[in-house]
Amino acid sequence: MANLFLVLLHHPMVNRRGEIVTTAITSLDIHDIARSARTFGVSGVYVAHPVTALRDFAARVRDHWFDGPGRQFDSRRREALELVHLVADLDQAIAEIERLTGRRPVLVYTSARASDGLSYDELRHRLGSDATPVLLMFGTGFGMAPAIRERADLVLNAIEGVDDYNHLSVRAAVAIVLDRLRER
Amino acid sequence: MANLFLVLLHHPMVNRRGEIVTTAITSLDIHDIARSARTFGVSGVYVAHPVTALRDFAARVRDHWFDGPGRQFDSRRREALELVHLVADLDQAIAEIERLTGRRPVLVYTSARASDGLSYDELRHRLGSDATPVLLMFGTGFGMAPAIRERADLVLNAIEGVDDYNHLSVRAAVAIVLDRLRER
Numbered sequence: 463m464a465n466l467f468l469v470l471l472h473h474p475m476v477n478r479r480g481e482i483v484t485t486a487i488t489s490l491d492i493h494d495i496a497r498s499a500r501t502f503g504v505s506g507v508y509v510a511h512p513v514t515a516l517r518d519f520a521a522r523v524r525d526h527w528f529d530g531p532g533r534q535f536d537s538r539r540r541e542a543l544e545l546v547h548l549v550a551d552l553d554q555a556i557a558e559i560e561r562l563t564g565r566r567p568v569l570v571y572t573s574a575r576a577s578d579g580l581s582y583d584e585l586r587h588r589l590g591s592d593a594t595p596v597l598l599m600f601g602t603g604f605g606m607a608p609a610i611r612e613r614a615d616l617v618l619n620a621i622e623g624v625d626d627y628n629h630l631s632v633r634a635a636v637a638i639v640l641d642r643l644r645e646r
Numbered sequence: 647m648a649n650l651f652l653v654l655l656h657h658p659m660v661n662r663r664g665e666i667v668t669t670a671i672t673s674l675d676i677h678d679i680a681r682s683a684r685t686f687g688v689s690g691v692y693v694a695h696p697v698t699a700l701r702d703f704a705a706r707v708r709d710h711w712f713d714g715p716g717r718q719f720d721s722r723r724r725e726a727l728e729l730v731h732l733v734a735d736l737d738q739a740i741a742e743i744e745r746l747t748g749r750r751p752v753l754v755y756t757s758a759r760a761s762d763g764l765s766y767d768e769l770r771h772r773l774g775s776d777a778t779p780v781l782l783m784f785g786t787g788f789g790m791a792p793a794i795r796e797r798a799d800l801v802l803n804a805i806e807g808v809d810d811y812n813h814l815s816v817r818a819a820v821a822i823v824l825d826r827l828r829e830r
Contacts, residue, residue, distance in 0.1 A: 463808075490674055494815040503808035538813055621825070624647075624687035629722055630821065631678045637818035638825045641805065 463589055463643065467567060467597045468499060468636065469508040469555045472516075474607035485603040487516045489523045492546055493539070494633040495600075500542035502640040505595075506562070507545045508555035517548040524548075552599070552610065559595050567597035571614035572639065573605060574628040579617030582642040590645060598639065600632050647773055647827065651751060651781045652683060652820065653692040653739045656700075658791035669787040671700045673707045676730055677723070678817040679784075684726035686824040689779075690746070691729045692739035701732040708732075736783070736794065743779050751781035755798035756823065757789060758812040763801030766826040774829060782823065784816050 470491060473484040492509060499507045511517050524546050526532040527539040549555045552569075559567045570585070580588075589596060598618070599610065611617075620628060621638050630638070654675060657668040676693060683691045695701050708730050710716040711723040733739045736753075743751045754769070764772075773780060782802070783794065795801075804812060805822050814822070 490815075494818055497813050497815055498818045500811050501805075501807035501814055538811070541811065542813065621685075623685035624828070627684050627722070627725065629681050629726065630685055631674075631681055631817070633815070633817050634678055634682045634821035637814065637821045641822045641825065644808070 463503045463645070464505050465563070465593055465595045466504050466589055466643070467506045467508065467555075467559050467595060468495065468504055468600060469510055469552060469597055470495060470600050470602065470632070471552060471606060471610065472511045472602050473551070474609055475601055475603035476605055476607050478604050482607050483603060484512060487511050487520045488602075489520070491602070491633060492520055492523055492543070495636050496542040496546050498637045498640050499545050502644050504545065504640065506547060506559070508547050508549050508558065510549045510551050510555055512550055517550070521548050552613070555597065559597060563595045565594055567595040568616060569614045570596055570598050570616045570618050571606070571611050572598060572600055572618045572635070573611075574620050574630070574635075576617045576620050579619045581619055582639075585616075585618060586643045586645070589643060600636055602632055647687045647829070648689055649747070649777055649779045650688050650773055650827070651690045651692065651739075651743050651779060652679065652688055652784060653694055653736060653781055654679060654784050654786065654816070655736060655790060655794065656695045656786050657735070658793055659785055659787035660789055660791050662788050666791050667787055668696060671695050671704045672786075673704070675786070675817060676704055676707055676727070679820050680726035680730050682821045682824050683729050686828050688729065688824065690731060690743070692731050692733050692742065694733050694735050694739055696734055701734070704732050736797070739781065743781060747779045749778055751779040752800060753798045754780055754782050754800045754802050755790070755795050756782060756784055756802045756819070757795075758804050758814070758819075760801045760804050763803045765803055766823075769800075769802060770827045770829070773827060784820055786816055
């Protein structure tokens with residue numbers, strides 16, 4: 463999945479009342495998502511946050527594993543965290559991918575509710591047959607604000623469970639989405 | 647998957663040097679695994695730890711969402727956490743399942759390395775065609791000690807990535823395993 467990239471967004475999100483909010487970066491999101499991305503061969507994970515101090519926090523979490531005691535404790539954590547880049551917003555992630563690949567990525571919106579979008583088979587087929595980079599967007603809090611969804615080129619169907627319960631953590635959702643998109 | 651149960655084990659685990667250790671309970675493990683279990687219709691999640699103080703901590707994490715501010719903030723978190731039971735060890739989880747279902751569960755070992763075990767299709771078929779309860783065992787730290795593996799009736803194959811990197815978080819591994827086992 464060399465043409466697959468992820469972005470974890472923290473603004474603009476909605477809270478449970480639908481108000482626009484900025485969520486905090488969670489260090490375990492970075493670790494779990496990086497490890498899942500490395501496992502399934504994703505080319506880059508962008509963690510987007512508008513607040514410089516939180517980006518600096520996230521960079522310290524990441525860099526702890528690059529040398530010194532973190533690296534000695536678990537040298538393979540670095541391989542995953544090397545995929546992580548801190549950016550201010552979605553536009554900066556897009557610009558970075560364009561700089562790396564020479565092409566503007568297709569933006570794919572993920573949500574816990576979409577059912578009229580792309581199937582996993584369709585997106586996997588596209589990733590295997592078209593070299594255009596794809597940027598999967600994941601939200602935090604109670605999900606991405608409408609302004610983000612409106613920018614998406616494609617919508618990926620929600621992960622369906624046994625009934626209407628759709629409250630997977632973003633860490634679990636990323637893991638399942640990547641597993642479903644892996645080459646067979 | 648009414649006949650499917652999970653247990654998250656913290657002792658006896660191994661560390662990166664293969665020594666036998668007891669790991670700490672992580673509150674996010676409980677939340678993420680409960681939410682994934684609820685999504686995919688698992689009947690119970692046992693969190694096993696030999697230290698009473700850590701079981702009490704985990705019970706407080708769970709019960710925070712049962713009433714008061716936690717419930718007001720997110721009422722559906724309770725539905726997931728209601729699946730979580732704190733036990734001292736694997737034997738207590740087995741006894742609880744036997745008490746609930748009247749049958750001793752089949753113990754299934756999961757690991758990041760197994761490749762000569764059951765496929766996901768095989769286990770899904772078994773869950774759909776045989777009412778015997780199945781207890782999926784998940785480890786923490788650097789995995790379950792050999793004493794646990796030796797008790798397993800069946801081994802589930804590892805989640806394969808694009809190469810030999812096999813360092814998914816237990817939260818991600820649980821999510822992927824349950825998604826693969828869901829009824830099609």
